Amino acid sequence: MKLINIILHFLFITCFTAAAQDVTFTADAPRVIEVGEQFRLTFTLNARPSSFTPPDITNFYVLSGPNQSTSTSFQIINGKSSQSITISYTYYLQATTQGTFTIGPATAVVDRKEYTTDPVTVEVVGGQKPSPTPQDQPAQSTQPQELPDEDLFVRVITDKKSVYQGEHIIATLKIYTRLAITGFGSNEMPDFSGFWSQDIETPTQINLQRENVNGVIYNTGVIRKVLLFPQKSGEIIIEPFKLETYVRQQVSTPRSIFDDFFGPSYTNVSKMLESDPVKIIVKPLPSGQPATFSGAVGSMHINASVDKANVKTNDAVTLKFTVRGNGNLKLVESPKIDFPPDFDTFDPKVTTNISNTLNGQTGSKTFEYLLIPRHPGNYRIPPVMFSYFDPAKNDYYSLQTGEFMMAVEKGEEEEAVSVVSGLSKEDLKILGSDILFIKSGHFKLFRTGKTLFGSPAFYLVYASSLLLFIFIVLFRRAHIRKQQNIELLKNRKASKVARKKLRQASQYLKQNLKEEFYEALLKAFWGYLGDKLNITASALSRDTASRNLSSYIDDADLINRFIRVIDDCEMARYSPQSGTEQMDTLYSEAMKVITKMEHNLR
Amino acid sequence: MKRLTGIILLLSLILPLIQAQDLYDLIVEGNDHYINGDFESAIEKYNAVLDSGYQAPELHYNLGNAYFKSHKITMALVEYERALLLEPYDEEIQHNLNLAHQYVVDNIEELPELLFKKWFKAFITILKVDQWACISMLTFVLSLGLLLIYLFIRRINLRKLSFWLALGFLVISITTFLFSYEQKRNVYNNNWAIIFSPSVTIKGSPDSGGTDLFQLHEGTKVEIIDQLGEWREIKLSDGNIGWLRNEDLIKL
Numbered sequence: 001m002k003l004i005n006i007i008l009h010f011l012f013i014t015c016f017t018a019a020a021q022d023v024t025f026t027a028d029a030p031r032v033i034e035v036g037e038q039f040r041l042t043f044t045l046n047a048r049p050s051s052f053t054p055p056d057i058t059n060f061y062v063l064s065g066p067n068q069s070t071s072t073s074f075q076i077i078n079g080k081s082s083q084s085i086t087i088s089y090t091y092y093l094q095a096t097t098q099g100t101f102t103i104g105p106a107t108a109v110v111d112r113k114e115y116t117t118d119p120v121t122v123e124v125v126g127g128q129k130p131s132p133t134p135q136d137q138p139a140q141s142t143q144p145q146e147l148p149d150e151d152l153f154v155r156v157i158t159d160k161k162s163v164y165q166g167e168h169i170i171a172t173l174k175i176y177t178r179l180a181i182t183g184f185g186s187n188e189m190p191d192f193s194g195f196w197s198q199d200i201e202t203p204t205q206i207n208l209q210r211e212n213v214n215g216v217i218y219n220t221g222v223i224r225k226v227l228l229f230p231q232k233s234g235e236i237i238i239e240p241f242k243l244e245t246y247v248r249q250q251v252s253t254p255r256s257i258f259d260d261f262f263g264p265s266y267t268n269v270s271k272m273l274e275s276d277p278v279k280i281i282v283k284p285l286p287s288g289q290p291a292t293f294s295g296a297v298g299s300m301h302i303n304a305s306v307d308k309a310n311v312k313t314n315d316a317v318t319l320k321f322t323v324r325g326n327g328n329l330k331l332v333e334s335p336k337i338d339f340p341p342d343f344d345t346f347d348p349k350v351t352t353n354i355s356n357t358l359n360g361q362t363g364s365k366t367f368e369y370l371l372i373p374r375h376p377g378n379y380r381i382p383p384v385m386f387s388y389f390d391p392a393k394n395d396y397y398s399l400q401t402g403e404f405m406m407a408v409e410k411g412e413e414e415e416a417v418s419v420v421s422g423l424s425k426e427d428l429k430i431l432g433s434d435i436l437f438i439k440s441g442h443f444k445l446f447r448t449g450k451t452l453f454g455s456p457a458f459y460l461v462y463a464s465s466l467l468l469f470i471f472i473v474l475f476r477r478a479h480i481r482k483q484q485n486i487e488l489l490k491n492r493k494a495s496k497v498a499r500k501k502l503r504q505a506s507q508y509l510k511q512n513l514k515e516e517f518y519e520a521l522l523k524a525f526w527g528y529l530g531d532k533l534n535i536t537a538s539a540l541s542r543d544t545a546s547r548n549l550s551s552y553i554d555d556a557d558l559i560n561r562f563i564r565v566i567d568d569c570e571m572a573r574y575s576p577q578s579g580t581e582q583m584d585t586l587y588s589e590a591m592k593v594i595t596k597m598e599h600n601l602r
Numbered sequence: 603m604k605r606l607t608g609i610i611l612l613l614s615l616i617l618p619l620i621q622a623q624d625l626y627d628l629i630v631e632g633n634d635h636y637i638n639g640d641f642e643s644a645i646e647k648y649n650a651v652l653d654s655g656y657q658a659p660e661l662h663y664n665l666g667n668a669y670f671k672s673h674k675i676t677m678a679l680v681e682y683e684r685a686l687l688l689e690p691y692d693e694e695i696q697h698n699l700n701l702a703h704q705y706v707v708d709n710i711e712e713l714p715e716l717l718f719k720k721w722f723k724a725f726i727t728i729l730k731v732d733q734w735a736c737i738s739m740l741t742f743v744l745s746l747g748l749l750l751i752y753l754f755i756r757r758i759n760l761r762k763l764s765f766w767l768a769l770g771f772l773v774i775s776i777t778t779f780l781f782s783y784e785q786k787r788n789v790y791n792n793n794w795a796i797i798f799s800p801s802v803t804i805k806g807s808p809d810s811g812g813t814d815l816f817q818l819h820e821g822t823k824v825e826i827i828d829q830l831g832e833w834r835e836i837k838l839s840d841g842n843i844g845w846l847r848n849e850d851l852i853k854l
Contacts, residue, residue, distance in 0.1 A: 435667055435698040435702070438636055438667045439664060451735065458735055473750070551757065
């Protein structure tokens with residue numbers, strides 16, 4: 001909807017601006033006249049002016065004018081109405097003196113804008129017989145007269161006689177007449193072999209114009225205008241051009257009253273006209289052509305553009321390359337561009353906007369390259385090179401556009417899949433296999449075959465550590481033996497002393513000496529402990545005993561039993577009601593504990 | 603007298619250093635030759651270092667590259683194999699060795715090794731000879747130390763612990779000692795060889811008149827299992843066994 005709006009607006013604006021700009025203001029007068037001849041000078045304007053200022057007409061005698069005439073036309077096409085208006089100011093002038101005169105510009109103001117005509121140049125030819133008119137033609141015989149060559153001929157006129165290969169020539173086929181032409185018959189156009197020819201548009205209606213040829217006024221008409229591009233060097237001859245022309249000629253009949261009444265009778269006479277051949281010298285292009293030269297001759301400039309610089313993969317990008325200028329544009333070939341190989345490229349679409357004018361071929365030729373990047377990355381499109389030969393400066397010119405950097409991003413994955421179904425993963429292109437490079441960094445050398453293993457030092461470590469171990473063990477043993485000799489003695493005596501004390505206790509038991517019995521039993525226990533554990537008697541207590549014992553013996557039950565015997569002894573010693581059977585059990589228990597202890601503490 | 607021995611000791615320490623410095627210069631020269639494309643000169647320099655009794659896996663690798671570049675594929679294979687023995691897990695060496703292998707004519711299918719053997723080999727090559735040796739030494743000393751603790755400490759728990767630890771370390775010490783021994787044998791006393799003659803006929807007995815068994819071409823790796831004078835009994839990786847002359851082989 002928005003788009004339509006914009007288009008409508010655009011059309012609207014262009015219509016109006018076109019209407020406003022379409023004011024044309026022209027002056028029209030014959031180019032050649034004779035002295036004393038009357039002629040018309042017309043200024044034509046297609047809008048209603050607010051003011052019109054005619055030029056000063058000094059060299060001519062003004063018979064009448066300006067006569068204003070207005071014509072309006074109103075058109076309805078498909079319900080759209082358009083209006084056009086033509087206002088013309090006409091002067092009737094008479095030439096009085098011989099020479100070339102210029103009639104200055106006329107000025108008109110339309111919508112507060114000033115428009116002027118181009119100055120008109122009029123050549124006045126004098127001192128000659130009046131141009132032959134059919135009326136004045138003497139008509140002596142009924143037979144059609146042989147038409148004189150100087151009254152009617154055709155010519156091929158070229159603007160240049162010597163050109164470079166590829167440079168354009170304008171060839172004009174013209175008819176010159178001083179007779180009344182009624183029409184043309186068959187014609188034979190030259191085939192312009194050796195040229196590449198392009199017609200320049202001319203009005204289909206041949207307008208005769210007056211022209212001064214060697215002081216004689218002819219009516220001339222342009223039959224055809226051709227742009228010629230020589231395709232080879234050397235002399236090229238343009239073949240003659242033939243044209244059958246019909247000329248009206250008065251036929252004299254025996255005079256009758258009808259003659260006076262109806263006027264003289266005429267007949268059409270045909271004549272085959274033939275032009276002279278024209279020789280063109282075509283020079284070859286000078287040497288030293290640039291590498292990129294492909295035959296373009298003229299004056300050109302180039303332009304290249306990319307529609308997007310940031311694209312996603314599989315999006316189309318257009319690179320537009322335009323050659324603009326004047327020359328043999330149609331023969332310009334598409335330039336070779338080295339696109340990145342990851343791009344899919346297509347043949348360029350060529351659009352030409354060329355008009356054949358009197359200045360040669362002008363316009364532009366555009367090459368549109370469609371590119372589709374297939375992989376993401378940053379790419380560079382190299383500059384486009386183009387070169388041409390300028391015949392006016394007689395030199396080659398090389399042009400180049402800027403290069404293009406293109407950032408291709410990864411496109412939507414799904415899109416890529418749906419758009420290009422055949423897109424497959426590419427294998428790593430192995431260009432060739434080679435060994436990896438040498439290790440050039442610093443590395444450590446070592447002696448061949450010399451390892452720690454098997455070396456004397458290696459075995460020495462084992463041997464020395466083992467020796468040291470044995471030495472330490474032996475030394476320690478000896479030291480311990482020395483230091484513990486007394487303890488050892490005590491230790492060995494401990495059981496003996498204990499047994500002696502126990503034996504004494506058993507004697508007390510037999511004598512039923514309660515107190516002595518318990519005392520002997522306790523002494524035996526404490527003494528045993530002190531000797532065995534190497535503890536002085538003063539440091540002995542129930543706690544130290546159990547703690548020391550537990551570090552030597554794992555059997556907690558035995559320790560408990562040992563302690564309990566001591567506890568029972570201490571308790572029974574001061575309790576009155578302990579009997580002999582209790583002493584008996586305690587004694588046997590003490591004997592068992594001591595023997596077991598002797599077993600464990602060895 | 604004492605002073606003299608001191609000087610000798612000092613010299614014996616410094617001299618190898620000076621010599622080593624010269625060798626490194628030789629290596630750098632060899633590398634430069636290699637970079638400049640003068641492979642023959644590079645080979646000369648590298649070999650000079652090896653002849654002086656020093657080596658390194660990188661040196662063998664570089665020499666192999668130089669041989670490869672001068673189209674001596676067999677020698678390149680030998681050097682790569684030697685480098686790989688010293689540095690079994692180097693990817694660059696492995697890559698170049700594989701590439702050089704493509705030029706070997708004989709295509710011998712390898713017999714699958716026992717899984718246990720494979721694991722053992724893989725495990726043993728994790729560390730180098732001296733690394734195993736160091737571990738063995740350390741654990742041995744440690745186990746002795748622990749034994750001392752066991753002998754002279756009266757605390758029951760500590761004694762127990764130290765005893766078992768000492769035993770464990772002793773076992774580790776012995777096994778790593780064996781590993782080290784095995785590794786050293788692998789590197790310096792291995793039985794691997796590479797066929798050097800472009801084409802050699804393997805005989806059924808150590809005698810020129812022996813039965814022709816099969817044909818081998820240069821670059822093929824074989825294992826020497828026995829020898830008799832000039833003759834060597836070889837075993838291929840596919841299990842085939844035969845005899846050939848010593849001059850047709852290059853030991854790794």
